[in-house]
Amino acid sequence: MVGQPLVRLQDVAEHAGVSLATASRMLSDPEYGGRAGLRERVLASAAELGYRPNPHARALAMATSTNIGLVIHDVRDPYFATLSGGVITVAERHDLLVSMVCSYRDASRELEYTKRLADQRVRAIILAGSSVRDSAHAAAMHAELVSYQHSGGSVVSVTRGRTVGHVVDIDNSGGMRTLVHAMVELGHTSFGVIAGPLRLLAVRDRLQGIRQGLKDHGLTLGRDDIVYVDMSRDGGLAGAHLLMKRPKPPRCLLAISDVVAFGALSWLRAQGMTVPDDVSVTGFGGIPAAIDAVPSLTTVELPLEQVGENAMELALKPASPRHIVEVKGTLVRRDSVAPPR
Amino acid sequence: MVGQPLVRLQDVAEHAGVSLATASRMLSDPEYGGRAGLRERVLASAAELGYRPNPHARALAMATSTNIGLVIHDVRDPYFATLSGGVITVAERHDLLVSMVCSYRDASRELEYTKRLADQRVRAIILAGSSVRDSAHAAAMHAELVSYQHSGGSVVSVTRGRTVGHVVDIDNSGGMRTLVHAMVELGHTSFGVIAGPLRLLAVRDRLQGIRQGLKDHGLTLGRDDIVYVDMSRDGGLAGAHLLMKRPKPPRCLLAISDVVAFGALSWLRAQGMTVPDDVSVTGFGGIPAAIDAVPSLTTVELPLEQVGENAMELALKPASPRHIVEVKGTLVRRDSVAPPR
């Protein structure tokens, strides 16, 4: 690359009449003493020359950068977009840049990006998507994270089950269980579940919550009462179709996430079915749009933005002791549910 | 930072029995010749030792990195989330990481982040939010971008009016004009506009499109027919309130963006007003959720994801010649509009 010569620390030092070392100290170590007026002089020179430190040189010398790595499933998903907003807010407060990558729920992408971020010496890696249940992959991820943490990096997972780094543990199963209780108490006994891929831990946990919630009331889920789809609006569309076209369609549709529930609502609307009169629908997550859905969506609301903030705050803490922040969702009952007719 | 010793290029070179220089060439220059089997040997050593190049050392030596900087207004806004998805998709294809920052429509943030990204020697800076109309700020941004480009960086703006770098030019005014024509042809004559802050060029352009569209039919907008709000769902809520509480409320609400329109729909619903029977509502942008709104939202649909892909593709092109990609929206008429009663 060609370019006009940039001003280096060396230039600042000369301009201020001090050594490179002193200039470096005055500029980047606020604690450092120094004879009266020295610091001011160096700062003035830096300002006058328009000095802007080269972060790569610094990262090379210090073996750490001023960036944060954020791994999510998909930015286009409001769940992750909202969470990312929280991460970015706190990162900004600490003058940290965030490099965001999307795994699209693909294990190998997740691993590759994690390595890439580790190589970049980001200060912290925040894994904000549910971890994947694949023992080979899990082992590789674990090894990578351990070595990354060992080299001074900070690891934060927004998923339980990781044995390294800090954790923001979202109570997926408990939230779903509470939701199911409420539906049963509303009078529902016939459920259909639109689930996501079983390799995702969050999916498993939410399903477990559903099963437990039903079991608490002596109910069970039949094999056919659950369908597995992509965790997207289109997945929800397909899932609703599969469940509702059965001979005896369920009276309450439990979607694995809000976005999936939106797809279901859309399918039902297209079929001319009325929610909640014909069928009740629930989501999970509490993305902002849930409140504006028509009918407004009953869901387990997670403080998504705050989860992102928590994650970023944990990223700033030393690796030891490990912190586990538990986040519980709150059931928000809205218009998408009613007692079965 | 403490950490186990990582393997360096030097180690690979020794293991393969070649010099540092040769190892470097074999590993990072596929074009480079070399005696038969040499490359294989070096690659084998690198693989065996688990060599992972230090990107900062490389960036320092080459004065360029393998990252892309993306500046948007807000990740939580589906408009930008969708667009970002496109950027990330193409970036991944080229093995590039994207560092994403949110300006929250704040000029000084935009400038600071741009500088920061330039300092990081990102390969390209993609400015995906509408530029701000403030001559001092514009001058500073321009100077920064020129110097960045001069030093080898690639600049792409998803907004017109920038005189440096490539541009993805979204036809904001033309799109709005078409939309207004359609509304007038539907029989509307009484409009209310929920606009965003005038310092945003995109807002000005869309407003201009509205005015032009009306003028084409001999109509004009009164001073009170337009309100200025935050470009968010809550802004839309407030805007609808302001306009609809007037003595003679408009029969058609033109929102400056889809998200703002969602807010308006929400307010109207809360008031017990029916869309489109009582009032028609339109948006702009074509975010995915527009189709699932109830009533589904009439809007000018932009290929947002593709805009992001285009931007990233332009980022890969040499600075000269400049490319201007023009993107037109398409009017999508849905259920949120009807002839006035």
Add this chain to the structure above:
DNA sequence: CTGAAAGCGCTTACAG
């Protein structure tokens, strides 16, 4: 407190 020097891990003219 301050400075000269080594070192971070690469790339790339420059000689051979």
Add this chain to the structure above:
DNA sequence: CTGAAAGCGCTTACAG
């Protein structure tokens, strides 16, 4: 084609 050496722009023991 290959290697020794300089250089990228910082930080930080190590002496003074």
